[in-house]
Amino acid sequence: MMRLFLGCFLFLSFFKGFSQEAAFSIDTLNVKIDSLYREDQFYAGLNYNSIVKKPEGLSQEKISFGFTAGFLRDFPLNKSRTFAVAPGIGLSFNNYIQNMSIVGTNNNPIYSIIPSTVNHDKNRFEQLRVELPIELRWRNSTPESFQFFRIYGGFKVSYLLYDKSVYDDGNEKIVIKNNKDFEELLYGVYLSMGYSAFNLQVYYGLNSFFKSTAQIDSISITMNTLSVGVVFYIL
Known part of the structure; x- marks a missing residue:
């Protein structure tokens, strides 16, 4: 026992x-504590699109908006992980409401500035693009905190997947898809800055939406974009 x-x-x-x-x-x-953390892997943003370097007589009507979302792979460059580089991939959708009509066909589009005396119900073009951004990043983040200041400078290239223009004067509605004059590749620079979840972003397009074949009165159309909006980064 x-x-x-x-x-x-x-x-x-x-x-x-x-x-x-x-x-x-x-x-x-x-x-x-995860000392090998990565920041801001996903992003989503809303922006207002403004047209710059535009043809004479062109003006914007109402609000032209855009949306973007994607994934970025964060690669810290220093031991404290406050500096990083982040390549990524995403999708963007943007529309532009203005007074330049696009009529004809996708293989033979015709462009003209709509006179202020002519009433029309709709006039816009929109694009869906896949984008490839790369960012150089600074942030004062730590492994213990998810709220921090950030400044991200970036460059991105986008490829056109889908485009559509609509002109409706009340009597006739003209819809053109796959316009041959739209540039397939666009590129530009941007800057994002903010604190915690709220960040401002400014993007400037370095080349025109249109190829040199797009003309008004034998003058090539130059039309770049300046976008201002908010972007949200998510782990």
Whole structure:
């Protein structure tokens, strides 16, 4: 009986000690700080599109908006991980409401400035693009904090997936898709800055929407964009 009692006591003591050791290991893992963290892997933004370097007589009507979303891979460059570079991929949709009509066909589009005396119900063009951004990043983040200041400068190239223009004067509605005069590749620079979830972003397009074949009165159409909006970064 004494041997049985002693054996049970030793077994329970060993089991209790093992359990305490296991519990300690789990707690230790729970409070471990990730010193190899990455920031801001996903992004989504809303922006207002303004047309710059526009043809004479062109003006914007109502609000031209855009939306963008995608993924960026964060690669820290220093030990404290406050500097990083981040290449990525995403999608953007933008529309432009203005007074330059596009009629004809996708292979033979005709462009003209709509006189102020002519009433029309709709006149816009819109584009869906896949974009490839790359950012140089600074932030004062730490492994323990998710709220910090950031300044991200970037460059991106976008490729045209889909385009559509609509002109409706109340009597006739003309819809053109896959316009041959739209540039497939656009590129530009941008700057994002903010604190925590709220960030402002400004983008400037370095080349025109249109190829040199797009003309009004034998003058090539130059039309770049300046976009201002908000962007949200998510881990």
